[in-house]
Amino acid sequence: MLKKLDSEAVKELKIKSANVRFKTVELIHNAGAGHTGGDMSAADILIALYSYMNVDPKSKNSCDRDFFIMSKGHSAEIYYNVLAEFGFLDYESLDTLGSFGSEFGGHPTNNIPGVEANTGSLGHGLGIGVGIALGLKRDNKTNQVYVLTGDGELSEGSNWEAAMSAGKYKLDNLTWIIDRNYLQISGKTEDVMPLEPLKMKINSFGFEVYTINGHKYEEIFEVLNVPFFRKPKAVIAETIKGYGIRDGENIASWHHKVPDKKQVAQMEVDMKSLIEEIKNG
Amino acid sequence: MGKQKLREVFSNKILEEAKKDSSIFVVCTDSRGSAMIGDFAEKLPKQFVEVGIAEQNAVSLASGLAHVGKKVYVVGPASFYSTRASEQIKVDVAYSNNNVKIIGISGGISYGNLGATHHSLQDIAFMRSVPNLDVIIPSDANQMRSIVDDLLRNEKPTYVRVGRGAVSTIYNQNETFEIGKSRVLRRGSDIAIFVCGQLLERALGVADLLKNKGYDATVIDVFTIKPIDKNTILQYSKMCGVGMTIEEHSIYGGLGGAIAEILIQENPIPLYIAGLPDRELPNGTDVEVFNAVGLTIQELTNKAITMIKHKKE
CATH class of the missing domain: 3.40.50.970 (Thiamin diphosphate (ThDP)-binding fold, Pyr/PP domains)
Incomplete structure (x- = not known):
């Protein structure tokens, strides 16, 4: 559990991020399918969470663990890679992704070590997280619950049903993080179905809401460390779809575009150079 | 009762x-x-x-x-x-x-x-x-x-x-039931009646009326739709050679569908599926609607007799 960051810790996390993002792009290329854009935007949030949360691959079902629900289940490839990076899976096992009989499908299931809920159909994760948080609270337990949703996902009305109940039950053990990359499969979220003023909306459901840069570890850790004010916490993490992919950032069509061989090679070069820059910076 | x-x-x-x-x-x-x-x-x-x-x-x-x-x-x-x-x-x-x-x-x-x-x-x-x-x-x-x-x-x-x-109340107090095991209430070799829910009472009424007319019906309460009790369903469908299902559900995909799926594969016999028809229903109480769509003891008995006669021909 990493709760506070110094400059060395930030460097380590950034290097981890570069490595995991490259491995994810390579994995999607090899599998021939994946949700590349949203994988990249969620990368730093996931790495920060798995560094921060009380989770341990050696006792993954511990009653004392924190709970993470990956509501945006389509970002499975980055999720699998982060689980591997934090010791829940062997990296080699991911090579089966996309092949017949693999336990690694395009959306995660709880057959996979470390995965708490089967997700993929959008708008389910927050409700599940609310149930977990409420169950823990009723037992006077202190475990924390984290839910990551996408932003396009928020058109699903079930999110708002869940948000109402989180507010009603003052779930001060629940943190809802929104991967706010402003894009979804058909284009800009504000064109497809406007979400703004998102902060005000979520606040009106009974959450304390924060907006951060979802690629800055200092900001993610700071918001995770903010105490609860007897109500649930929501974090609008502003991110870049396709983060780190040259010519692939902020482009809706990268939602599930599969990088070709040349793009993977370019990503490798870029990530190596980024890692050098981080080390020297 | x-x-x-x-x-x-x-x-x-x-x-x-x-x-x-x-x-x-x-x-x-x-x-x-x-x-x-x-x-x-x-x-x-x-x-x-x-x-x-x-x-x-x-x-x-x-x-x-x-x-x-x-x-x-x-x-x-x-x-x-x-x-x-x-x-x-x-x-x-x-x-x-x-x-x-x-x-x-x-x-x-x-x-x-x-x-x-x-x-x-x-x-x-x-x-x-x-x-x-x-x-x-x-x-x-x-x-x-x-x-x-x-x-x-x-x-x-x-x-x-x-x-x-x-x-x-059909069953005795303290009678126990197991999920996956249906309950046979009547045993007769002329027709097997499969039923679930509140229509069980009507199914027993059908069996009584059939008895008065000289026919013996089996009545099975298939309260456990899934897992379904395939063995009992096959045993009595083989014994009777003709069947009827009665349910408070669309005639499509409910108990009738479940029984038909088993029978068609392992013991194809004529089967009449009684339930709610595939159309808008009249307003009314459940009993009024049952009566309006032919789910009465008399009409179900008539159907059962037709099925039994069909088998004998």
Whole structure:
């Protein structure tokens, strides 16, 4: 559990991020399918969470663990890679992704070590997280619950049903993080179905809401460390779809575009150079 | 023969059990009155969750509660759970294997005059096609109590549908039932009648009328739609050579469909499927609608005799 960051810790996390993002792009290329854009935007949030949360691959079902629900289940490839990076899976096992009989499908299931809920159909994760948080609270337990949703996902009305109940039950053990990359499969979220003023909306459901840069570890850790004010916490993490992919950032069509061989090679070069820059910076 | 409301039987039973087991939770969608679960909410508030009129959230939230060890009973109108929350039942409960029991109340056409929005005549068809989901349609109070005992012992995702009005008590008190094992109430070799839910009483009436006319019918209460008791169904369908199903569900995809799927593959015999027709139903009480669509003892008996004669030809 990493709760506070110094400059060395930030460097380590950034290097981890570069490595995991490259491995994810390579994995999607090899599998021939994946949700590349949203994988990249969620990368730093996931790495920060798995560094921060009380989770341990050696006792993954511990009653004392924190709970993470990956509501945006389509970002499975980055999720699998982060689980591997934090010791829940062997990296080699991911090579089966996309092949017949693999336990690694395009959306995660709880057959996979470390995965708490089967997700993929959008708008389910927050409700599940609310149930977990409420169950823990009723037992006077202190475990924390984290839910990551996408932003396009928020058109699903079930999110708002869940948000109402989180507010009603003052779930001060629940943190809802929104991967706010402003894009979804058909284009800009504000064109497809406007979400703004998102902060005000979520606040009106009974959450304390924060907006951060979802690629800055200092900001993610700071918001995770903010105490609860007897109500649930929501974090609008502003991110870049396709983060780190040259010519692939902020482009809706990268939602599930599969990088070709040349793009993977370019990503490798870029990530190596980024890692050098981080080390020297 | 007394009458009891199964939703009341459930609420009394679950309250009694939850007093002894604090991991039993009830989730409700502004349906405390119709589910008759108000006592539970008052007496065990820490085990009760009200989410308002939001069936989808009720089921997802229940799955989260189950994930941290709660035995969760989601109680509300069968019509809304089986359609609006069907995806949450499929994904969050069944696919994710969470110990959540959906208790669909006022099922079938028991909301009567409230109309098609409130009827659940497609629920069996959907629920039985979802992997890892048991489907139970109890027919009387004593069976209901026994089934709740079974639900508390197992951890299987389950859908249970009960009606709204009081139904006649068919079984003896303390009689026990096992999920996956149907109950044979009459044994006769002329026709096998498969039935579930409150129409069991009418099916027994059909058997009595057939007896008066010189025919012996088998009557099987297939309260456990899934897992279905294939052995018993095959045993009696072989003995009788002709069958009839009676249910408070669309004639498509319900008990009739389930029985037909078994018979067509292993013992093809003529089968008449009696249920609600594939059209808009008239407003009325459940009894009035049953009578209007041919689900009367007399009309079902006539059909049964036609089937028996057809077999003999």
